[in-house]
Amino acid sequence: MNLFAADARAFLAAARKELRQQRRYPTLFLGLFFWPVLLPASWVLMGHAYSGNDPQALAAFAERAGSTNVAVFVFVGYAMYMWLSSLLWGAGTALRQEQLRGSLEAVFVTPASRLVPLFGPGVAVLLPMGIIFLVIFATLWLFFGVVPPLGAIAQSAVVVALGIPSLYAIGALFAASVLRFGEVGPIVQLIRGMFVLACGITFPVAMLPVWAQVWAWLMPPTYIVDDMRRVLLRGASLGDVAPDIAIVLALAGVTALVAVAVFRYLETSARRSGMLGRF
Amino acid sequence: MGEIRAALAIARKDIRSFSRYRVAVVSTVFTPLYQFVVPAFLFGAAFAVNGRAAGLAATLGTDDLPGFIFLGGLIGGLISIAFWGIAFSLRTEMDTGTLEPSWLTPTHHETFVIGRALGSLFWFALSQVALFGLGVWLLGLHLRLEMLLALPAVLCAIFAMVGIAYLLAAVVLLIKEANFFVDTMQFVVGMLSGTAFPVTLLPGVVQPLAFALPTTYAVDILRAQALGARPLFDPVLEYAVLIGLSLVSYPLGRWAFARAEETMRRRGMLAQY
Numbered sequence: 001m002n003l004f005a006a007d008a009r010a011f012l013a014a015a016r017k018e019l020r021q022q023r024r025y026p027t028l029f030l031g032l033f034f035w036p037v038l039l040p041a042s043w044v045l046m047g048h049a050y051s052g053n054d055p056q057a058l059a060a061f062a063e064r065a066g067s068t069n070v071a072v073f074v075f076v077g078y079a080m081y082m083w084l085s086s087l088l089w090g091a092g093t094a095l096r097q098e099q100l101r102g103s104l105e106a107v108f109v110t111p112a113s114r115l116v117p118l119f120g121p122g123v124a125v126l127l128p129m130g131i132i133f134l135v136i137f138a139t140l141w142l143f144f145g146v147v148p149p150l151g152a153i154a155q156s157a158v159v160v161a162l163g164i165p166s167l168y169a170i171g172a173l174f175a176a177s178v179l180r181f182g183e184v185g186p187i188v189q190l191i192r193g194m195f196v197l198a199c200g201i202t203f204p205v206a207m208l209p210v211w212a213q214v215w216a217w218l219m220p221p222t223y224i225v226d227d228m229r230r231v232l233l234r235g236a237s238l239g240d241v242a243p244d245i246a247i248v249l250a251l252a253g254v255t256a257l258v259a260v261a262v263f264r265y266l267e268t269s270a271r272r273s274g275m276l277g278r279f
Numbered sequence: 280m281g282e283i284r285a286a287l288a289i290a291r292k293d294i295r296s297f298s299r300y301r302v303a304v305v306s307t308v309f310t311p312l313y314q315f316v317v318p319a320f321l322f323g324a325a326f327a328v329n330g331r332a333a334g335l336a337a338t339l340g341t342d343d344l345p346g347f348i349f350l351g352g353l354i355g356g357l358i359s360i361a362f363w364g365i366a367f368s369l370r371t372e373m374d375t376g377t378l379e380p381s382w383l384t385p386t387h388h389e390t391f392v393i394g395r396a397l398g399s400l401f402w403f404a405l406s407q408v409a410l411f412g413l414g415v416w417l418l419g420l421h422l423r424l425e426m427l428l429a430l431p432a433v434l435c436a437i438f439a440m441v442g443i444a445y446l447l448a449a450v451v452l453l454i455k456e457a458n459f460f461v462d463t464m465q466f467v468v469g470m471l472s473g474t475a476f477p478v479t480l481l482p483g484v485v486q487p488l489a490f491a492l493p494t495t496y497a498v499d500i501l502r503a504q505a506l507g508a509r510p511l512f513d514p515v516l517e518y519a520v521l522i523g524l525s526l527v528s529y530p531l532g533r534w535a536f537a538r539a540e541e542t543m544r545r546r547g548m549l550a551q552y
């Protein structure tokens with residue numbers, strides 16, 4: 001077996017291990033049926049309170065958000081929020097969890113490529129992510145009576161699929177970076193907070209000051225959320241959002257390279273300082 | 280007197296141990312800021328017409344968007360400390376194995392809850408001062424003298440939340456997976472209390488639940504007296520119901536806590552989790 005095939009097998013084994021661990025804790029899946037329903041629903045009700053069904057207020061929102069459909073706007077934003085949450089708490093903390101359990105050193109002495117423990121856990125996010133998107137569309141249909149055209153749903157699924165590499169890379173970069181910090185929880189909150197404020201999760205990016213908008217458009221989730229809303233709410237086609245998708249894929253490549261560089265740097269530093277077993 | 284000293288000592292211990300985690304202290308301000316305050320403000324501002332929250336005025340009778348958000352957040356913070364700061368912290372003691380030795384001391388077990396409540400209220404007060412300061416500085420929050428008129432409602436809500444915290448502590452001590460329960464229930468109680476939107480917008484079937492919570496009346500009185508918002512009912516009636524529910528929730532919580540403790544003693548559950 002050549003080296004690449006051996007690493008591919010190790011990658012699949014790492015992914016299988018993560019999925020098996022998820023299966024062992026079924027209560028963790030309860031949240032996937034609670035939060036994607038009630039969290040965005042509460043923001044839709046906030047939207048009703050803020051609009052007061054006043055046509056002028058709704059028109060003002062449409063001017064800034066591109067649509068008067070508050071429910072779809074919020075639910076799409078929260079799909080990204082839940083995705084980011086699963087990513088940061090799951091794959092983003094995977095290396096740290098291995099470190100806490102004392103198995104990171106053991107993984108590093110195997111002949112498998114270092115890229116396997118860095119990118120393998122990301123596969124485990126795909127299952128909760130799929131469930132979240134299904135629950136969100138079901139909620140929109142059952143509780144808000146919103147059924148986007150089938151073509152728009154299919155095109156938004158393509159936008160999501162093409163966005164996976166960039167989110168995957170963000171998870172890997174975060175996983176590598178947090179090895180430096182003792183407490184992961186507050187760092188997850190901080191980074192997730194940054195995404196929530198910058199990526200137009202619950203409010204239009206146009207509401208941010210100009211300097212913050214510049215930062216927002218450097219983050220892949222901003223493009224993915226905006227493109228999904230354009231496809232679902234404004235009837236845009238994949239061709240219309242193609243330039244954005246190209247930017248997202250380019251950002252994915254850059255982020256993955258940075259993640260590998262950070263990971264290599266930390267590994268070299270760990271060899272010298274013996275920090276892998278410390279936390 | 281001895282119990283008061285013990286409660287103060289527990290509060291001091293909690294304050295001291297939490298202050299050791301600087302990032303966690305900062306996140307008591309940052310987390311509500313990014314999770315609720317700033318997104319809610321920018322979301323609300325997206326509906327503004329010529330800089331005025333006309334839609335909110337139509338719904339609630341006030342166009343003071345920052346006031347609406349911050350006062351809801353105040354009661355939301357109180358709910359959060361009842362769930363996480365008081366009830367769940369007993370669970371943390373259980374997990375770390377220190378609950379048994381603590382309960383072997385001659386201090387009443389109910390006093391531990393009071394001590395934790397005092398410690399949590401200290402951090403709550405500090406974080407609210409920081410949040411309101413940021414609100415005035417960055418989001419145009421106007422503090423008015425008449426806001427003090429709502430202080431009795433806040434005190435009643437604190438008293439009621441201690442009662443509810445006893446009730447929650449009883450549940451948390453008895454179930455094994457407390458994290459999901461606390462997380463989801465805190466959210467549900469916050470939303471049912473109208474911290475983020477008026478309870479009249481809730482589906483009709485869940486409105487009776489909202490009206491059974493003391494925090495619903497605390498939020499409403501607070502917004503009516505501080506912002507001039509349209510109250511749900513006559514404020515005198517709301518005060519009467521709030522006081523009544525507070526007086527019921529406290530003994531009910533104490534009773535549930537005592538029952539949970541008795542069950543744990545009988546089943547030997549104190550060291551199990």
